[in-house]
Amino acid sequence: MSKVLIVGGGAAGMFASIAAARGGHEVLVFEKNEKLGKKLFITGKGRCNITNACDMDILFSSVVSNSKFLYSSFYGYSNQDVIDFFEELGVRTKIERGERVFPASDHSSDVIRAMEKEMRRLGVKTELHAEVTAVRSVEGRFDHIELSGGRKVSGDACIVATGGLSYQSTGSTGDGYRFAKENGHGIT
Numbered sequence: 116m117s118k119v120l121i122v123g124g125g126a127a128g129m130f131a132s133i134a135a136a137r138g139g140h141e142v143l144v145f146e147k148n149e150k151l152g153k154k155l156f157i158t159g160k161g162r163c164n165i166t167n168a169c170d171m172d173i174l175f176s177s178v179v180s181n182s183k184f185l186y187s188s189f190y191g192y193s194n195q196d197v198i199d200f201f202e203e204l205g206v207r208t209k210i211e212r213g214e215r216v217f218p219a220s221d222h223s224s225d226v227i228r229a230m231e232k233e234m235r236r237l238g239v240k241t242e243l244h245a246e247v248t249a250v251r252s253v254e255g256r257f258d259h260i261e262l263s264g265g266r267k268v269s270g271d272a273c274i275v276a277t278g279g280l281s282y283q284s285t286g287s288t289g290d291g292y293r294f295a296k297e298n299g300h301g302i303t
Contacts, residue, residue: 116141117271120260122247122294124151126158128276129230130200135274136237143268144239145260147246152227154278159215163223165206166197169214204229250275250294 119135121128124146136142144151155163167174171189175182198208198216206229207219218225234241249261250273259269277291292302 118143118269119272119274120145120268120270121274121276122250122260123276123278123291124148124241124243125154125276125278126152127278128274129227129234131274131276132239133230133233133237136234136239140272142237142239143270144234144241145245145247145262145268146241146243149243151231151241151243152223155223155227158223159217161223162217162221163226165201165208165216165218165226166194167214168194168198168210168216173214201226201229204233247290247294250298252298255299 117140119132119140119142121132121135121142121144124144128144128146129151132142132144158164171193174189174194175185178185194216201208201218206225208216209219210216246263247260248263251258251261257270257273259267260273261267275291275294277289277294296302
């Protein structure tokens with residue numbers, strides 16, 4: 116069993132933690148906010164627009180440039196897979212105009228609670244108020260993360276799920292871009 120560290124406890128980080136734990140890995144999530152899924156609370160005006168239920172052809176025609184880049188992602192884990200995932204967690208869904216998918220309850224908190232419950236069931240460990248300041252690699256391989264208090268946490272793999280640079284009050288401050296650049300990735 117490998118140890119997977121996930122930087123960011125938003126939608127992507129929570130989902131990644133569930134996938135990694137289901138794959139048999141030990142998982143630790145580091146979130147700098149006081150709770151998981153902070154941006155999810157405001158998504159869709161607090162209702163949490165989970166995905167879109169349109170056909171893939173329509174979805175790809177809506178992509179402004181280079182939609183072929185997204186083929187493997189969208190076909191590897193489709194919008195129906197997303198709906199099925201949440202239904203499996205007990206979140207009933209509904210489809211509204213524009214093929215937007217919401218929880219039937221219209222409460223983003225139900226989505227967050229369902230993912231938190233699954234994380235607990237799978238033994239995912241979560242550290243809140245844990246600001247990651249650096250993601251370090253040695254000879255091109257992930258080695259450890261560093262937290263604001265100077266603590267270092269080693270692992271076998273790291274998933275950076277910090278989101279972009281939006282809604283800074285929710286913690287989306289662009290840290291992931293910095294982590295990627297510092298580890299040799301190009302930023303576009």
